[in-house]
Amino acid sequence: MADILVVVEHQEGAFRKTTLSTISAAKVLAGLIGGEVDALVLGQGVRSVADTVAAHGVRGVLLGEGEVFARYLAVSYAPVVAQLVNEKGYGAVLAPASTFGKDFMPRLSGLLDAPLASDIVGFAKEGNSLRVQRPMYAGNAVATVELVGSPLLFTVRQTAFDPAPKADAKAPVTPVSVTADPGGTTFVGREETRSERPELTDARVVVSAGRGIKSPENFKLVEQLADLFQAAIGASRAAVDAGWAPNDWQVGQTGKIVAPELYFALGISGAIQHLAGMKDSKVIVAINKDEEAPIFQVADYGLVADLFKAVPDLIAELKKLKSA
Amino acid sequence: MKILVAIKPVPNPDERVKIRKDGSGVVLDNIKMVINPFCEIAVEEALRIREKRGGEVVILTIGPKESEQQVRTALAMGADRAILVETTKELDSLGVAKLMAKAVEQEKPDFVIMGKQAVDDDNNQVGQILAAILSQPQATFGSKIEFSEDGKKANVTREVDGGLETIGVTLPAVITTDLRLNEPRYASLPGIMKAKKKEMKVIPADSLGVDASLKVRVLFLAPPKERAGGRKVADVAELVDKLKNEAKVL
Ligand SMILES: Cc1cc2nc3c(=O)[nH]c(=O)nc-3n(C[C@H](O)[C@H](O)[C@H](O)COP(=O)(O)OP(=O)(O)OC[C@H]3O[C@@H](n4cnc5c(N)ncnc54)[C@H](O)[C@@H]3O)c2cc1C
Ligand SMILES: Nc1ncnc2c1ncn2[C@@H]1O[C@H](COP(=O)(O)O)[C@@H](O)[C@H]1O
Numbered sequence: 001m002a003d004i005l006v007v008v009e010h011q012e013g014a015f016r017k018t019t020l021s022t023i024s025a026a027k028v029l030a031g032l033i034g035g036e037v038d039a040l041v042l043g044q045g046v047r048s049v050a051d052t053v054a055a056h057g058v059r060g061v062l063l064g065e066g067e068v069f070a071r072y073l074a075v076s077y078a079p080v081v082a083q084l085v086n087e088k089g090y091g092a093v094l095a096p097a098s099t100f101g102k103d104f105m106p107r108l109s110g111l112l113d114a115p116l117a118s119d120i121v122g123f124a125k126e127g128n129s130l131r132v133q134r135p136m137y138a139g140n141a142v143a144t145v146e147l148v149g150s151p152l153l154f155t156v157r158q159t160a161f162d163p164a165p166k167a168d169a170k171a172p173v174t175p176v177s178v179t180a181d182p183g184g185t186t187f188v189g190r191e192e193t194r195s196e197r198p199e200l201t202d203a204r205v206v207v208s209a210g211r212g213i214k215s216p217e218n219f220k221l222v223e224q225l226a227d228l229f230q231a232a233i234g235a236s237r238a239a240v241d242a243g244w245a246p247n248d249w250q251v252g253q254t255g256k257i258v259a260p261e262l263y264f265a266l267g268i269s270g271a272i273q274h275l276a277g278m279k280d281s282k283v284i285v286a287i288n289k290d291e292e293a294p295i296f297q298v299a300d301y302g303l304v305a306d307l308f309k310a311v312p313d314l315i316a317e318l319k320k321l322k323s324a
Numbered sequence: 325m326k327i328l329v330a331i332k333p334v335p336n337p338d339e340r341v342k343i344r345k346d347g348s349g350v351v352l353d354n355i356k357m358v359i360n361p362f363c364e365i366a367v368e369e370a371l372r373i374r375e376k377r378g379g380e381v382v383i384l385t386i387g388p389k390e391s392e393q394q395v396r397t398a399l400a401m402g403a404d405r406a407i408l409v410e411t412t413k414e415l416d417s418l419g420v421a422k423l424m425a426k427a428v429e430q431e432k433p434d435f436v437i438m439g440k441q442a443v444d445d446d447n448n449q450v451g452q453i454l455a456a457i458l459s460q461p462q463a464t465f466g467s468k469i470e471f472s473e474d475g476k477k478a479n480v481t482r483e484v485d486g487g488l489e490t491i492g493v494t495l496p497a498v499i500t501t502d503l504r505l506n507e508p509r510y511a512s513l514p515g516i517m518k519a520k521k522k523e524m525k526v527i528p529a530d531s532l533g534v535d536a537s538l539k540v541r542v543l544f545l546a547p548p549k550e551r552a553g554g555r556k557v558a559d560v561a562e563l564v565d566k567l568k569n570e571a572k573v574l
Contacts, residue, residue, distance in 0.1 A: 011486055073491065074452065074462055099484040103464050106449035110421060110456025115539035118447050131543070136446050137341050141350065141545040148539045184494025185461040188479055193487040205573075237503065247467065247483045247504060254362075254441060254503065256485070262573045272340055273443075279551060283571045285563065291556075298553040300571065303563055313560040321564065321574065 001034030002091025002151075006058065007081060008041045009100045010049045012071070017202050018096035020163035023056055025120070025156040026094045027164065032125045035091060038062060039171075040084065042077060042178070044070035050173045057167035064178040071187035072100065076180035078107035083178065085112065085151055097155035097257075098201075105155050115147035119257075121160035138253040139276040158201050159259035159280055193246040200232040200249065205262045208234035208251055208278070212267015212288065212307055216244040221311050222266065228318050234258065234278075236268045252277035266307050270295025287311065325379035325475055327370040328433035329403065330424060330451075331363035332385065333394040334444040347544035359394045362439025364401075365501040368508035369469065370437055371402045377475060380404045382431060386423050388412050392524065399519035400511035406522070407431075411529035411536075419536030421453035426532045428458060433496065434475065440465050440500040451500035461493035467504040 004026045009016045019039075026037045036059040041050045043065060050063045062084065068076055081104070085093060093108065095101035097119040109116035121142070122133035129146060132154070136143045200206060207226040213219060219233070226233050235245035237252060251258055253276035263281035268274060270286070270293055278284070279298050286299035287307045296302040303310055335341055336358050341350040359367070370381045383398045383406035385391045395406045409423050428436060441448040455462035463469075463480035467488070470479045481490045483502040493499075511519070529536070557563045568574040 074464070078456065099465060099482075102448050103452065103462075106417065106452030107456045107462060109418065109449065110453035113418065113539075116417070116449060117540060118449060135548070136545070137335075137350065137444055138337070138446070139548055140341055141343050142548050143545050144543045146541045146543055148537075148541065183461065184477075184497070186492040188490040188492050190486070190490070191488040241504065246487060247502075248485055248487055253443065253446065262567075262571075271338075273337065279548075283567070283573050284551075284553065285567070296554065296556065298551045300553055300555060301563055301566055302554070302556045303560070304556065305559075310560055314563065317560055317564045318574070321568065 002089055003035040004030055004037045004092045004094065005085065005090040006037060006039045007093065007095040007101070008039050008049060008053050009096050009098060010041070010043060010046060013043060013046050013049060015049045015052045016098070017163060017199070018098050018158050019053065020056060021158045021161040022094050022096045022156045023058060023164035024161040025123070025154070027057070028123050028161070029092060029094070032123055033091070033130060040064065040081065042069045042080060047173070054171040054173055055166050056164045058171050060171050061173045062176045063173050064176045066179055068180050068182065073182050073185055073187060074104040074107050075185045076182045077104040078111055080178045080180050081108050082111045084176065090151055092152040092154070094154045094156055097157050101155040105153055109153050112151065113149070114151050114153050115149050116153035116155070117145055117147060118155050119157045120154050121157050138272045139279065140272065157257055159257055193248050197226065197232050198230065200234055200251070200256050200258055203232035203260055205229035205231035206234050206251070206258050206260045206281070207231045207264040207266065208236065208268060209239055209266045210236035210268030211238040211242070213239060213244065219244060221308070224315050225264065225311060228315065228322070229262070236274050265295050265299070266311060268295055269293045270298065325373060325377050325434040326382065326431070327373060327379065328382050328384055328428060328431055328436045329363070329366050329370045329398070330384045330436065330438035331367065331394060331398055332360045332439070332442045333357045333387065333391050334360045334442055337361060337443045343545045343547055347546055349545065357390070357394060359397055360439050360442050362441055362443070362501050364508040365503070365505050366437045366439055367398050367401055367403060368506045369501060372506065377471070382407065382433065384409070384424065384427050386411065386415065386420050386529065395524060396519050397511055399522045400515040401509060402515060404522065406524045408524060408526045409529050409532070410526050413529070413536070414538065415536055416538050416540040417447050417449035417453055418539055421450050421457055422534045422536055423529055423532060424450070424454050425457045426534060428454070435478070435495050435497050435499060437499045437501065440502055451498050455498035458498070461497040463491055463493050463497060464500045465502040466499050467502045469499060469505070
C-alpha cells in the first residue's frame with residue numbers, strides 16, 4: 001500500500017498543533033486504505049519542529065531545510081511536495097485546513113492534477129472504496145464525497161480529529177535535499193496578532209463577542225471574562241469588520257472553526273455563518289438582549305439580558321466561586 | 325489594466341438551505357441565486373482598480389445558461405463585458421480551473437481576481453488551482469491590494485491565521501479575495517439599463533477541448549447533527565449554577 005504524507009504547519013519554527021489533528025486523520029486513513037504515515041517539515045532552522053512531530057507517532061519525518069523556505073510561500077511549498085510525492089510514491093497527502101493548508105494544497109492539486117477534498121471531518125469505507133465527509137453550505141449539509149485519481153489530497157478540519165498523542169518511540173528524522181524557486185513571489189512582511197492567550201482553535205474555553213459589544217474598549221469586559229478561564233477570544237464578522245477585533249479572531253464559515261468545551265457568545269445574533277464556526281462546541285452559552293436571536297436555538301444556556309449588566313455580574317459570581 | 329473576474333452564482337447565503345429527501349442535493353426552489361459574496365468583492369475591487377488605472381473588467385463564469393442573471397448583475401455594477409463558458413455538467417474545482425485556464429489563455433488579462441471561497445461548496449480551491457495550471461503567482465485571502473507604479477507588480481495583504489501577511493507578486497497572477505477587501509457597491513438603475521447592452525460571449529465548454537471529468541464526486545448530502553439547544557436560564561445565578569452542577573465546566 002502506498003504511504004501517506006502529512007505536511008507539517010509551523011510559524012517560522014514555532015510548531016502549530018493543527019498538525020496533530022492532521023496526523024490523527026492520516027492514521028484513520030491508513031487504517032482504512034493501508035500504508036504508513038510520514039511527516040514533512042519544510043523551513044529554515046526547523047529541526048526542533050521535526051523533533052516534535054517525530055514524537056507523535058509517525059513512521060518518519062522528512063526534513064527539508066533551506067533559505068528559500070525561511071518564509072512560507074505556496075509557490076515554493078507546492079512544487080516541493082509534488083516532487084516528493086512523485087519520488088516516493090505517496091498515495092495521499094494531508095495538511096491542516098488552516099490558512100496554511102488552504103493556501104498551498106489546492107496549488108498542489110493543480111500541479112498534480114489530483115483530487116482534493118477540503119476541510120474534511122471524517123473517513124469511512126464502503127466495500128473497497130473510500131468515502132470522505134466534509135461540510136458544505138456553511139455546515140448545513142455534510143457531503144459524502146469520493147475521490148478519483150491519485151494521490152488523494154485532503155485538508156483536515158482540526159476540530160474533527162483529536163490531536164495525535166505522544167508515542168513511546170521517536171521516529172527518525174531524515175533530511176531531504178529540496179529546493180524551490182518562488183519566481184515572481186516575495187515575502188514582504190507580517191503583522192502578527194500577539195497574544196498571551198491560547199490559540200482560538202486549541203482553547204478549552206472561547207469567549208466571543210459581536211456587534212452587541214459596541215466598541216473596542218468594551219472588549220475589556222470580554223478579556224476579564226476570558227481571563228477567568230484562560231480562554232481565547234473570538235469575534236463575529238461584524239465585530240471584525242468594525243475594526244474592534246483582529247481578522248484572525250473571526251469565528252465562522254469563513255473564519256476559524258472552533259469546538260471548545262465551553263463557548264460564550266456575547267452580543268452575537270447567531271447568523272448561519274457564525275454558527276458554522278462554533279456549533280460543535282460542547283457547551284454553548286449565549287447572552288443577548290433579543291430573546292428571538294437565533295443564537296438561542298443552539299445555546300445550551302441562553303440568558304436574555306443586557307450584556308453590559310450580565311457579564312460584570314457573571315464575572316463577579318465566577319470570582320466568588322473561585323475564592324470559595 | 326485588463327482584469328478578469330471569475331464569479332459563481334450561489335444560493336442566497338442568508339437563507340438556510342434544505343437538503344433533498346434523497347440526499348441528492350439541496351432544494352433550490354424559492355431560493356434566490358446571487359453572486360457569491362466573495363466574488364462580489366472581487367468585482368468591486370476590479371472596478372475600483374479600473375477607476376484608478378483605467379482598463380477593462382471582464383466577467384467570467386462557468387456553468388449553465390441561468391448564470392447569465394448573476395453575470396448581468398456584475399455588468400450592472402460596472403463591468404465592461406462578460407464570458408459565459410456554458411455547461412450543464414457537474415464540475416469539480418479542477419474542472420472549473422481547467423476551463424478557466426482556457427479563457428485566461430484567450431484573454432491574457434493582467435491578472436485574475438476571484439473569491440477565496442464559494443459559500444455553497446465551501447471548497448476554497450479554484451483560484452489556487454488555476455494559478456498552478458497557469459504557472460502564475462497566487463495571492464489568496466487578500467484584504468488589500470496595491471500596485472507598483474508601472475502596474476507590473478502587486479503587494480497583497482492576506483488574512484492568515486496569525487494576523488496579516490503581505491506578499492508581492494509579479495503579474496500576471498491570481499488573487500483571491502477576503503471579506504475585508506472592500507464593500508461592494510449596488511448595481512444602480514442606469515447601470516442595470518446599460519448592462520443589457522453589454523457584450524456577453526457564450527462559449528460552449530465542450531468546444532474548449534478540456535477533460536473536466538469529475539475527480540471529486542459528491543455522492544450524497546446529509547443534514548448535520550442537530551444540537552439540543554434552546555434552553556434559557558433566568559439570571560446569572562442560574563447560569564453559574566448550571567455551568568457548575570449540570571454541565572460541570574467550571
Ligand atoms: C460571505 C459571508 C461570510 C461570512 N462569514 C462570517 C463568519 O465567518 N463569521 C461570522 O461571525 N459572520 C460571518 N458572516 C456575517 C454574518 O452573516 C453576520 O452578519 C454576522 O455574524 C453578524 O454578527 P453579529 O452577530 O455580531 O451582529 P448582529 O447580527 O448585528 O447581532 C448583534 C447582536 O447583539 C445583540 N445585542 C446588542 N446589544 C446588546 C446588549 N447590550 N446586550 C446583549 N446583546 C446585545 C443584538 O440583540 C443582536 O442579536 C458572513 C457573511 C457573509 C455574507
Ligand atoms: N463555476 C464557476 N465559475 C466561475 N468562477 C468560479 C466557479 N466556481 C468557482 N469559481 C471561483 O472560484 C472561487 C472559489 O471557489 P471554490 O474553490 O469553489 O470555493 C469562487 O469565489 C469563484 O470566484
